[in-house]
Amino acid sequence: MSSPQPLLGSGVSGTELKTCCAATYEQDWVAALLGDSYHPGGAALTRDLANALQLSPGMKVLDIASGTGTSALEMAARYGVHVIGIDRSPTLVAKARRRASEADLSGRVRFVVGDGEMLPLAGESVEAIVCECALCTFPDKPAGITEMARVLCPEGRVGISDVAVDRESLDQDLQTLEQWVACLGGACSITGYAQLLNNSGLHVQRTEDRREALLDLVERVEPRLKALAALGLPGLPEIDSAEVDRWMTVARDAISSGAAGYCLLVAGKPGSH
Numbered sequence: 618m619s620s621p622q623p624l625l626g627s628g629v630s631g632t633e634l635k636t637c638c639a640a641t642y643e644q645d646w647v648a649a650l651l652g653d654s655y656h657p658g659g660a661a662l663t664r665d666l667a668n669a670l671q672l673s674p675g676m677k678v679l680d681i682a683s684g685t686g687t688s689a690l691e692m693a694a695r696y697g698v699h700v701i702g703i704d705r706s707p708t709l710v711a712k713a714r715r716r717a718s719e720a721d722l723s724g725r726v727r728f729v730v731g732d733g734e735m736l737p738l739a740g741e742s743v744e745a746i747v748c749e750c751a752l753c754t755f756p757d758k759p760a761g762i763t764e765m766a767r768v769l770c771p772e773g774r775v776g777i778s779d780v781a782v783d784r785e786s787l788d789q790d791l792q793t794l795e796q797w798v799a800c801l802g803g804a805c806s807i808t809g810y811a812q813l814l815n816n817s818g819l820h821v822q823r824t825e826d827r828r829e830a831l832l833d834l835v836e837r838v839e840p841r842l843k844a845l846a847a848l849g850l851p852g853l854p855e856i857d858s859a860e861v862d863r864w865m866t867v868a869r870d871a872i873s874s875g876a877a878g879y880c881l882l883v884a885g886k887p888g889s890h
């Protein structure tokens with residue numbers, strides 16, 4: 618399985634990684650860079666995931682690492698489901714709650730501060746789970762997936778979209794703390810994620826290579842990153858246009874060589890006997 622965790626064991630604890638990750642995604646420059654959806658493929662990929670999960674009105678859905686709430690709100694509005702969004706960042710949870718209220722969806726969508734590795738939910742309490750571009754940042758991925766299996770009802774489904782890497786071919790520059798937060802440093806291969814799901818008793822039903830979504834994201838953020846870097850926004854690491862060019866070349870090369878990509882996985886929980 619390709620799930621090495623190079624930063625763990627080098628003085629950075631799992632809790633520090635999670636705190637750093639949540640704090641980064643709270644920054645205004647991240648919203649300016651990524652827009653509302655903090656994952657490659659945006660709302661279109663969320664709909665693909667929702668269709669694969671066969672969401673139908675009234676279902677109870679959990680969105681793990683729900684960020685600003687975009688996917689939870691999209692699923693509630695489009696599929697008529699009830700959604701609980703859980704995120705480790707109180708700032709993002711507050712923002713997601715505001716957006717739910719503005720969209721008049723507070724009756725069907727609620728957001729809670731919590732850790733995906735220790736879900737604050739009872740066993741067998743949700744019928745479907747989505748987790749988009751977040752499992753890659755979990756220091757303890759087996760714990761996160763065991764939690765998914767615990768809270769899911771028998772015959773429920775989990776849909777994950779996430780960064781996938783071939784760690785042996787991944788440039789060393791893409792394996793730093795910053796890259797962990799940016800999702801590459803802690804990601805698994807597609808087979809690595811599938812193995813983790815199967816190990817937790819969830820049966821993988823579908824895996825899809827969606828690397829083009831990551832490439833699209835790189836193309837979309839490049840000009841925005843240059844503009845933001847020129848503005849020197851608070852919290853944004855100091856970076857000049859030449860450095861942005863260098864990073865984007867490293868990222869494009871990694872995607873085109875297959876060292877980095879994006880994937881979609883669907884797994885089901887067996888029925889009770």
Ligand SMILES: C[S@@+](CC[C@H](N)C(=O)[O-])C[C@H]1O[C@@H](n2cnc3c(N)ncnc32)[C@H](O)[C@@H]1O
Nearest residue numbers: 639642654655656682684704705732733749751
């Ligand atoms: C790349 S963003 C994705 C957000 C959202 N799923 C989306 O696609 O728009 C990663 C999110 O994971 C959250 N996060 C990271 N580690 C977490 C954990 N252990 N438990 C819950 N949320 C976590 C961060 O706060 C952030 O909102």
